[in-house]
Amino acid sequence: MAKHNIMVIDDEKIVGDMAKLSFEQDGYEVETFLNGESALERLKEKRFDVVVTDLKMKGVDGLEVLRTVKKLHPGTVVIMITAFANLDVAIEALRDDVHDFFPKPVKIKELKTSIKKALGDL
Amino acid sequence: MKIEYKIYLSNAIHILLLVLIGIFALQNLNQILTKFRFTVIAEGLNATFLEMRLAEKNYFLYGDAEALANIKGKIDQTSETLQQVRQDITRAVGAEKYNRLQGYLKGYGQLIASLDKSRLRDPVAQQKLREAGQNLKTFSENITALESDSIGAIIVHSKNILLYSFWAVVLFAFLFSYLIVHNIGFSLRKIVELTRSISKGNYEKIAEKPSNDEMGAVISAINAMAEELQKREKEIVQSKRLASIGVLVAGVAHDLNNPLNNISMIAQTYAEVYDSLSREERIGFMERVDEETERLRVIIRNLLDYAKPKEQHLARAVTNMVIQKILALVQNMLDISNIQTRLALADNLPDIYIDEHQIQQVLVNIVTNAIQAMDKGGELRIVSRYLPAQDDIEIEIGDNGKGIAPEFLDHIFDPFFTTKEESGTGLGLWVSYGIIKNHQGNIRVASEVGVGTTFTITLPSCKKLKRCCDGEA
Numbered sequence: 001m002a003k004h005n006i007m008v009i010d011d012e013k014i015v016g017d018m019a020k021l022s023f024e025q026d027g028y029e030v031e032t033f034l035n036g037e038s039a040l041e042r043l044k045e046k047r048f049d050v051v052v053t054d055l056k057m058k059g060v061d062g063l064e065v066l067r068t069v070k071k072l073h074p075g076t077v078v079i080m081i082t083a084f085a086n087l088d089v090a091i092e093a094l095r096d097d098v099h100d101f102f103p104k105p106v107k108i109k110e111l112k113t114s115i116k117k118a119l120g121d122l
Numbered sequence: 123m124k125i126e127y128k129i130y131l132s133n134a135i136h137i138l139l140l141v142l143i144g145i146f147a148l149q150n151l152n153q154i155l156t157k158f159r160f161t162v163i164a165e166g167l168n169a170t171f172l173e174m175r176l177a178e179k180n181y182f183l184y185g186d187a188e189a190l191a192n193i194k195g196k197i198d199q200t201s202e203t204l205q206q207v208r209q210d211i212t213r214a215v216g217a218e219k220y221n222r223l224q225g226y227l228k229g230y231g232q233l234i235a236s237l238d239k240s241r242l243r244d245p246v247a248q249q250k251l252r253e254a255g256q257n258l259k260t261f262s263e264n265i266t267a268l269e270s271d272s273i274g275a276i277i278v279h280s281k282n283i284l285l286y287s288f289w290a291v292v293l294f295a296f297l298f299s300y301l302i303v304h305n306i307g308f309s310l311r312k313i314v315e316l317t318r319s320i321s322k323g324n325y326e327k328i329a330e331k332p333s334n335d336e337m338g339a340v341i342s343a344i345n346a347m348a349e350e351l352q353k354r355e356k357e358i359v360q361s362k363r364l365a366s367i368g369v370l371v372a373g374v375a376h377d378l379n380n381p382l383n384n385i386s387m388i389a390q391t392y393a394e395v396y397d398s399l400s401r402e403e404r405i406g407f408m409e410r411v412d413e414e415t416e417r418l419r420v421i422i423r424n425l426l427d428y429a430k431p432k433e434q435h436l437a438r439a440v441t442n443m444v445i446q447k448i449l450a451l452v453q454n455m456l457d458i459s460n461i462q463t464r465l466a467l468a469d470n471l472p473d474i475y476i477d478e479h480q481i482q483q484v485l486v487n488i489v490t491n492a493i494q495a496m497d498k499g500g501e502l503r504i505v506s507r508y509l510p511a512q513d514d515i516e517i518e519i520g521d522n523g524k525g526i527a528p529e530f531l532d533h534i535f536d537p538f539f540t541t542k543e544e545s546g547t548g549l550g551l552w553v554s555y556g557i558i559k560n561h562q563g564n565i566r567v568a569s570e571v572g573v574g575t576t577f578t579i580t581l582p583s584c585k586k587l588k589r590c591c592d593g594e595a
Contacts, residue, residue, distance in 0.1 A: 012380050012383070012384055014384040014387060014388060014410060014414070015383065015384065015387060018384075018387040018388060018390070018391040019387070021391050021394075021395050022390070022391045022394055022395070025394060025395060056376070056457065056458060058457065083375070083376040083377075083379035083380050083383065084375070084376055084379075084458070103379075104379040104380065104382065104383035104386075105379065105382045105383040105385075105386035105387070106383055106386070106387060107386075107390070108387060108390045108391065108394070109390070
């Protein structure tokens, strides 16, 4: 079975770097992006099994990424992370489209569990 | 003097004037009455004297004894009358004239008494008697005429005095009312001016010594209140600063969470991949942790610096740096609210001499207001420029938010004025106004509903304030 691939988008470079290290440890293929624009470009070329994106970014933000992903690749799982802890209403509104929501600081183990669940590995 | 007492005094003077005029008029009336009584009596006497002289003529013409007896009778009768009205006459023309009249009558009576048949034809005696009769009659008529004239004179005099006093009273009343009303009006205008300026955050007292009346008491009370308000304002400025921290923290939370998350993720990953890492890679991990803690430290220091209560500390500052610093504080709020920032900061601006802390507070306040006005996103425009004519620096902060209705615009710097129904205390801009005024600057607002709002702050350059001491312009 081919490796699952994961796209990680966050304007904080460390998030992508660490996610990549950690996810690759578990056998995933990981591509990281520092902004929404370059991620959207990549999404036009390639389908990812999971997209982990920051919600609030300059320019193209997590919501736009979500919309594009749902349009281009409806089967792709989207997991949202954000530094805003108090966005309950927004989270609720996105509940249908977003597989999971993680406020920063993110527990990587929980994130991985969520990804595994989404991919039917658990 | 108290206004109350002034009015009492005015009334007292009026009453005194009226009483004096009354007394004067009463006296004149009494005098007129006395003189009138005298003229009535004198007219009677004059008539009797005339009859006496007629009888005297008859006596000389016809030697009529009856006429002589008639004269004698009239003399007795007149003497008696004179005795009876002695007081009236004395009062009217004085004792001297009365005595003279009585003297004339007595002399005439003696001459009549000395007449007998033998001397009837004596021309000397006749002449003497005629002279005495003539004297008596003339004197009597003269004083009567004199008194009649004097009555006329008194009436004219009284009339004039009454007329003058009437005008005097009217003039006095007018003048006094004018003075009191003018005084009150003047003080009231002063008070209105003062309270207005206080409501704008200027706590200058009314300079001149307050007068010793009720208005003075009000002015003193307002002065004391201004002093008290000035003290309170310091507390309000601080509490406003703390309140605005609440708003800032909402934005800063995001700022804090990012480095926190980075540290956390580094730590988690570090533990997970430790075995596969080289020594250099491990050091690299820890260096990144250190960098992230530095990020946190800066954010927290900025916040604490902003929150710390401080005595006013004026120092030279670079205008554009002040603007950049507050932008760092609000950047995340701007990002969340989808607001783009357009900066047009002039190069080579003269420095300003400010309490940077306070000016930051003003700018943060205006920017957070702008953010709230652009709840659907927008553009925040910050311009700095130099006004060479006034030697002032101008900072303009504009938004393209919902704008402020014209009827609110005039009150925007008033204390407790707010259009934000629950979230606003209505003190933010009032405090800002006070801070800018304290810096000898100015703050004004222009707004159009649906177009946006622009706040313009002017601050004197440090050169203008003669605070650039290090020789540099």
